[in-house]
Amino acid sequence: MPAKVYTDKDADLRVIKKKTLAIIGYGSQGHAHAQNLKDSGLNVIIGLYKKSKSAAVARKQGFEVFETAEAVERADVIMIAVPDMKQAEVYENDILPNLTEGKTLAFTHGLAIHFGLIEAPKGIDVIMVAPKGPGHVVRSQYVEGKGVPALIAINEGSSKDAKKVALAWAKGVGGTRAGVIETTFKEECETDLFGEQAVLCGGASALVMAGFETLVEAGYQPEMAYFECLHELKLIVDLMVESGISGMRFSISETAEWGDYISGPRVINAQSKKAMKAILKDIQTGKFTKNWVKEYKDGLPKYKQFIEDGQNHQIEKTGQRLRSLMPWVKKRNIKGTQASYN
Template identity: 30%
Template sequence: MILTLTRIEVARRLLKYNRGLLKKGRPYGPMVRVFKQGRAELLRGKTVAVIGYGNVGRSIALNLRDSGLSVLVGDLLGSEYARRAKADGLEPRPIPEAAELGDVVVLALPDDAAPEIYRTEVLPGLHSGKALVLTSGFPAAYGLLQLPGGVDVALFVPKAPGPAIRDRYLQGRGYAAVVGVVEDVSGSALDVALAVADGAGAFKQGGFAVEASAREEALADLLGEQILKASLLAAIEVAFELMTKAGVPQELAAVELYGSGELGELGRLMSLVGPYGALRLQSPVDAYGQLARAGTYRKAIARVAARVLEEILGGDFPREIYLERAAGYVKFNALWRSVTASELAQADARLRAALRQGP
């Protein structure tokens, strides 16, 4: 109980931020820069310390290493992540030691854990002349990180799942990313962000980086997760329920909704030609059905999305997630139990089993 209360108090202290920070946006207009190259060689002769060896941290660290850079990994020794780093040929160090040794420190920790670990284990090692690179704008946007004096603070936020960052690097393919500057002490903070992006493989074939502030990146990320991805998940669940009630076999419903890979291919087309360009590449029946029904869904989604936006701008969501972590993820675990016990999850398990068995 003492530990839980301590974490709750930490979460409350962390969330004493400027409530108007996220509400300050840039005016509309063609002000965003897109980069297609960086100079990883700027980091040669320096030590890059990647703090955190989860999905994102592992991919970034391995890509930087394979780009010929000197890389250290900081994580809890004896943990699963530290053992994995060692198996990958990297020597893990305690986080404070890695932060102390790194000339460029890449913070690749989950958003809910980053502020506390940063404050106690990373910040003391950030001396003047170093650079801190954040892989998420969230902590900086909400004022949850005490910025060190005399240190460049930049953003490099991959817009790809952690394993895909590594897979695409090995395939010679790039990916989308966000780069930006939080504090530019030396005048070279953006160059550092672009160098890390280059070394991490973002600028390989087809890759690019969009410039944004921490506030802009956090807002885009949270709204994308809580409006697009949440409504997509809900739509899959509702469509599955209605399909099966109408007589469609559960496994066929799962294949139709996502199991065929069509949804992923549609996403790939959107990345190449935009949502309406992708619509033109679908059949008239498919395109008409989407356009004719989209307005009804748009109105319903807009009502929920407006509330989501207010919760993000007002700080309710970050407060919610940090208190959830402090409480031991009770609600989060309950939500997981609910979805894993659903008919959709069971149908998906049967489909996976059938696919593994082969003909």
């Protein structure tokens, strides 16, 4: 049975109209939620750590900025919009001591709640509002009078009003303009992690690099390998996003389509699916999160090595040179930047 899709008529901004909404962090999602909620006529404040570089930016954009503890104390609804691995520390130090009964704790992702990195006390509603798009798109679509689809979730033990607050928040950021689907912290977290690791990030990047290496090792020019295994990927992905997999196949040549049918299953096969199931099991059991928390606490040695190895791969050097020949491709030198508690 298809999931119910909530739209503008199902949400009421009056539910949070008289409340103070605090966004903790002013990064990608944080700034988008804050600006959209403010433009929806709601009272939004920003919570940041002392001497945060984002404080001046938030003030310039019309927000009152407080240190995190004070923002939590002042607010009725508090959204934690800092990176996953920083959330527990910020929560324990600045949020939990200032939570009082009746407040609502909100998240844009389910990891911290689902895997117990954060445990809210009784009397605190816990919700999630997760737009399915990066912050800059959440903002730009709102400004255009549109919206990005969003997910909401209500944690067990929350009050009967929690869903109304989640829907109102989703409406405030523009989600109900496109459509909102209710999920659970468990379902959102596990599917999100799996999609990132097995398909969107891990799977796609590993597939591209393996294809590039196969052609180069066979004696083909790295420039040709880059064009065929990386550059043209956007064309195919865009077609799938716009028209589905069948629509993509309809749009490409018959030769490419025939190759899709007979060769795709040779690369992504039963063994690949077995590996995907193992990845999913690691996510479901908490093994992935446990290992990631340990890596973070150890100072990220493997993580940093992975970054360095990836940046030094031949595909990156080839791509940098070829992208300079393509004026239509937007250039963004974001290599090596890391998310931070803004």
